[in-house]
């Protein structure tokens with residue numbers, strides 16, 4: 001069966017759903033094709049589900065009209081159609097790739113069973129299915145090893161600890177969440193996890209996964225030390241899902257290459273979100289995915305009000321660890337103070353958090369409360385910052401950063417930015 005729809009969006013994640021909804025509001029309905037079984041959801045809040053704080057329904061996104069469950073298996077660029085796994089063919093005028101990322105499976109010995117499955121007890125942490133599988137398997141006292149100490153690993157470790165597991169977090173590099181946080185903020189995250197009973201090992205390489213009868217039993221470290229494990233979480237980063245684009249002959253680097261109008265090397269195909277590479281950057285974060293979706297909706301619906309170009313992200317990224325605040329689907333990545341076990345905890349990071357020589361830095365740390373605030377200023381402009389544990393000033397900082405306006409030069413306003421919430 002062949003049907004005709006003007007805009008077809010592949011992938012019902014944050015970017016695809018936001019784009020389709022916005023297009024609907026602008027009078028250009030799109031057909032959205034998504035391959036996950038669940039209602040579209042806010043992936044940023046998966047750790048909240050794992051922690052037992054929210055049910056899957058709570059993090060569901062309002063689904064747009066025109067959502068089709070199915071998996072796109074091929075693109076015929078000459079005929080301008082896509083083929084789905086069930087054999088159906090959908091025609092498009094404009095196709096949008098919003099296929100997101102896949103979890104990276106690290107090259108560990110013993111990671112796959114002879115029939116190329118992950119052993120029982122070994123889980124990635126990317127999808128609702130991953131999350132529900134882990135949630136079902138975790139028991140109080142279960143021995144869990146989380147491999148990877150980035151945002152995903154830290155949020156998984158935290159959520160499993162909240163569920164009563166004995167968690168070991170193995171991080172290959174020297175500190176946690178090094179992509180987003182500076183050393184002082186990383187140290188606070190570590191202290192926070194340790195406060196929840198998580199054993200954190202940095203500069204620690206996992207080499208082997210050992211299973212018996214298809215179920216994981218232990219992991220072995222680079223130095224030969226074996227850790228007993230009932231559960232293993234693979235949190236070793238993500239890779240843009242570019243298979244469809246590659247097979248269709250589109251230009252692909254780390255992600256699907258797009259210009260400032262989010263157009264791929266085929267003028268009839270655009271790409272947004274985690275799968276897209278813009279100006280040499282693949283973001284892998286919610287805020288850029290949402291921004292790109294908003295810009296593209298404006299371009300495709302030609303309403304003339306939305307920005308006509310995407311120049312890279314200047315919005316602040318909030319990092320949500322399990323247990324923080326409001327699940328509101330309209331604000332993916334947002335969070336309020338954590339009110340579960342342990343100290344209040346929330347994080348935000350933006351721009352450049354490591355200063356260059358000559359930059360001005362203002363830092364406020366409160367060891368007792370476990371809070372830390374830092375901003376980096378270059379040539380009178382706010383270029384980056386980190387907030388841990390205390391996000392009252394996040395709105396004022398976001399406005400100063402996004403606006404990129406020169407700051408008054410006497411230093412006073414900077415401290416003010418760090419200490420007053422400016423009505424955020």
Ligand SMILES: Cc1cc2nc3c(=O)[nH]c(=O)nc-3n(C[C@H](O)[C@H](O)[C@H](O)COP(=O)(O)OP(=O)(O)OC[C@H]3O[C@@H](n4cnc5c(N)ncnc54)[C@H](O)[C@@H]3O)c2cc1C
Nearest residue numbers: 011013014015035043072099100273274284285286319320
């Ligand atoms: C546990 C976790 C915590 C996170 N925390 C944060 C955070 O605190 N802050 C932050 O900024 N970001 C966070 N992120 C990252 C954020 O979730 C992503 O950047 C965001 O989801 C990207 O949106 P997307 O729509 O591009 O991709 P995705 O949300 O991955 O959606 C892509 C969708 O496309 C579907 N798809 C792919 N191929 C096909 C196909 N061929 N046919 C049909 N459907 C297809 C996929 O199944 C998926 O549903 C987190 C991610 C995870 C996993």
